[in-house]
Amino acid sequence: MTMIELKHVSKIYGSGQARVVAIQDINFKIAPGEVALLMGPSGAGKSTLLTIAGSLQKPSSGEVLIAGQAVSKLSTRELSQLRLSELGFVLQAYNLVPFLTVAEQFQLVDRIKPSGNLSREELEKLLKRLDIKQLLNKYPNQLSGGQRQRVSIARALYPNPSVILADEPTASLDSERAVAVGQLFQQLAQEYHKAILLVTHDQRLETYADHIYQMLDGKIQVPAN
Amino acid sequence: MFLALKEIKHERLRYSLIVLIILLISYLIFLLSALAIGLASQNTQAINSWQAKTVVLNENANLSLTQSVLTKKDLQDWHQNADTAYIGQVPTVAKKAGRPSVSAQFFGIRSQQFIYQKQVLLAGKRARGPHQVTVDVTFKQKGYRLGDWLKLSGAKGKYQITGFVRDAKYNIAPIIYGTLPVWRKMRLLGPNVVASAVISKRVMAYHHGNAKRYPIAKLVAKLPGYHAQNLTFGLMIGFLFVISLMIIAVFLYILTIQKLQNFAVMRAQGIPSRVLVSATIVQAVILMVVGVALALVLMQITLALLPAAVPIAFPPMIGLVTTVGMLLMGVLGSFIPVRSILKVDPAAAIS
Numbered sequence: 134m135t136m137i138e139l140k141h142v143s144k145i146y147g148s149g150q151a152r153v154v155a156i157q158d159i160n161f162k163i164a165p166g167e168v169a170l171l172m173g174p175s176g177a178g179k180s181t182l183l184t185i186a187g188s189l190q191k192p193s194s195g196e197v198l199i200a201g202q203a204v205s206k207l208s209t210r211e212l213s214q215l216r217l218s219e220l221g222f223v224l225q226a227y228n229l230v231p232f233l234t235v236a237e238q239f240q241l242v243d244r245i246k247p248s249g250n251l252s253r254e255e256l257e258k259l260l261k262r263l264d265i266k267q268l269l270n271k272y273p274n275q276l277s278g279g280q281r282q283r284v285s286i287a288r289a290l291y292p293n294p295s296v297i298l299a300d301e302p303t304a305s306l307d308s309e310r311a312v313a314v315g316q317l318f319q320q321l322a323q324e325y326h327k328a329i330l331l332v333t334h335d336q337r338l339e340t341y342a343d344h345i346y347q348m349l350d351g352k353i354q355v356p357a358n
Numbered sequence: 359m360f361l362a363l364k365e366i367k368h369e370r371l372r373y374s375l376i377v378l379i380i381l382l383i384s385y386l387i388f389l390l391s392a393l394a395i396g397l398a399s400q401n402t403q404a405i406n407s408w409q410a411k412t413v414v415l416n417e418n419a420n421l422s423l424t425q426s427v428l429t430k431k432d433l434q435d436w437h438q439n440a441d442t443a444y445i446g447q448v449p450t451v452a453k454k455a456g457r458p459s460v461s462a463q464f465f466g467i468r469s470q471q472f473i474y475q476k477q478v479l480l481a482g483k484r485a486r487g488p489h490q491v492t493v494d495v496t497f498k499q500k501g502y503r504l505g506d507w508l509k510l511s512g513a514k515g516k517y518q519i520t521g522f523v524r525d526a527k528y529n530i531a532p533i534i535y536g537t538l539p540v541w542r543k544m545r546l547l548g549p550n551v552v553a554s555a556v557i558s559k560r561v562m563a564y565h566h567g568n569a570k571r572y573p574i575a576k577l578v579a580k581l582p583g584y585h586a587q588n589l590t591f592g593l594m595i596g597f598l599f600v601i602s603l604m605i606i607a608v609f610l611y612i613l614t615i616q617k618l619q620n621f622a623v624m625r626a627q628g629i630p631s632r633v634l635v636s637a638t639i640v641q642a643v644i645l646m647v648v649g650v651a652l653a654l655v656l657m658q659i660t661l662a663l664l665p666a667a668v669p670i671a672f673p674p675m676i677g678l679v680t681t682v683g684m685l686l687m688g689v690l691g692s693f694i695p696v697r698s699i700l701k702v703d704p705a706a707a708i709s
């Protein structure tokens with residue numbers, strides 16, 4: 134079974150002189166129980182691919198299927214619902230609400246989606262594992278880059294999504310913590326059958342990946358393994 | 359509610375400033391309305407306190423009490439009852455050595471009739487005999503005392519103040535209640551003249567000789583300056599309302615636009631637009647309620663501190679109407695940015 138599938142997806146930004154082909158004719162799948170790594174130089178189109186896969190953007194052409202459903206056929210409301218319960222985004226520290234404390238970021242999810250989220254104990258364990266338990270009363274702007282990144286990961290995992298899409302989740306973490314995050318993702322895939330896509334430059338994560346894709350100039354090169 | 363309150367809590371300074379703006383604007387509207395009503399009521403205070411519905415005047419008087427005289431012949435069909443009273447009106451100036459002169463309205467009335475009997479005395483007692491008068495409490499505020507002897511321009515002799523009464527103003531001037539014979543002398547009229555007008559608490563018909571009945575509103579509308587004042591104040595308050603709507607709407611709009619990035623983050627997280635829209639509107643309502651409530655408090659303090667001579671009145675009804683008006687505007691204003699919220703692109707969260 135495939136969680137997310139991209140079929141002949143292209144994305145073109147701008148037009149005329151400013152026209153940029155960010156990704157071109159991409160065919161790509163992520164399956165439950167697998168960690169996929171998407172690597173490549175800056176500007177290769179990795180973030181574009183990730184956000185299109187996560188329904189944050191519409192492709193210029195091609196089709197995105199999430200759990201077998203064509204995203205283009207879903208209403209705005211159904212998309213919201215899908216993002217809230219099925220997709221966990223870790224977007225380079227941008228997925229925290231600035232005026233909520235760390236604890237309130239989780240409360241917000243509880244208010245909008247009262248069931249199916251991590252239990253109190255599970256959240257506790259996750260916070261401990263990411264070493265952010267002591268940060269519950271802090272606002273995002275009081276956190277360091279690395280702390281923010283780990284809170285973002287916890288926030289993305291809290292609704293217990295079946296797909297996790299992360300953009301540079303370890304960019305500002307030291308080795309020890311990067312390894313902890315890598316192990317966490319691996320465990321989530323293996324034990325909880327999550328489908329995980331990590332966009333990263335970070336070679337420390339390669340150990341935990343089931344597939345590694347290289348991207349260049351909007352195209353995916355032949356898988357390295 | 360959750361999002362609305364948490365955001366206010368986190369951005370205290372910003373939201374305090376907005377509440378301050380709302381407070382000042384509401385206060386301005388309250389104050390202007392109260393002054394307008396205060397002034398208007400000084401025109402009609404006495405008429406309102408009589409609960410007058412109808413007035414009989416000389417039909418050639420162009421609805422002016424001062425121009426009107428009713429003769430015995432005009433009133434020969436008139437049936438006096440407990441709800442009707444004669445008045446004889448003449449402008450005058452009251453003087454006493456050592457006290458400021460007061461431009462006043464002399465009203466001759468009859469002690470058997472309801473205007474005399476319904477006077478609300480704040481101090482002293484009703485006048486007995488032609489050389490006694492009761493006067494509006496304005497006289498007291500200007501330093502006059504019970505027992506003072508007044509000289510009235512146009513009248514011979516002196517008149518003693520026996521009581522201060524409430525709600526006795528006509529066309530912004532304080533009333534001196536005396537007798538009809540004194541009025542007749544002041545106007546140099548013969549004994550066949552009865553009064554300037556007859557006031558009735560009932561709606562009724564009368565037309566005889568030169569006497570004709572009018573609804574009291576016609577007399578009020580013709581009070582010198584009354585219409586112009588109300589028009590001016592009405593326009594000022596109306597424009598102020600519209601302008602404050604715009605100011606508040608612009609503020610709420612700017613506030614929302616500044617938050618679009620946050621909205622994009624929440625949209626990317628799958629928070630439904632409905633939640634964001636209702637948070638925005640709830641927030642506007644909270645800000646308006648707090649701002650307007652503080653303005654009401656400030657208004658009460660102002661009313662308590664202003665000298666009694668300032669014509670100001672803030673009846674609860676007006677407070678309620680302006681409060682509801684301001685709240686409606688806030689809610690309307692907060693609806694303007696709703697479109698921008700609905701259009702927020704979750705992809706903006708990542709750029």
Ligand SMILES: Nc1ncnc2c1ncn2[C@@H]1O[C@H](COP(=O)(O)OP(=O)(O)O)[C@@H](O)[C@H]1O
Pocket residue numbers: 146147153154155173174175176177178179180181182709
């Ligand atoms: N919103 C955008 N508007 C215009 N061009 C964009 C936009 N986002 C990305 N691009 C362009 O698309 C290309 C791919 O960008 P991106 O997907 O961010 O690559 P990566 O994440 O691999 O660095 C780049 O050339 C970038 O300049």
Ligand SMILES: [Mg+2]
Pocket residue numbers: 179180
């Ligand atoms: Mg990128």
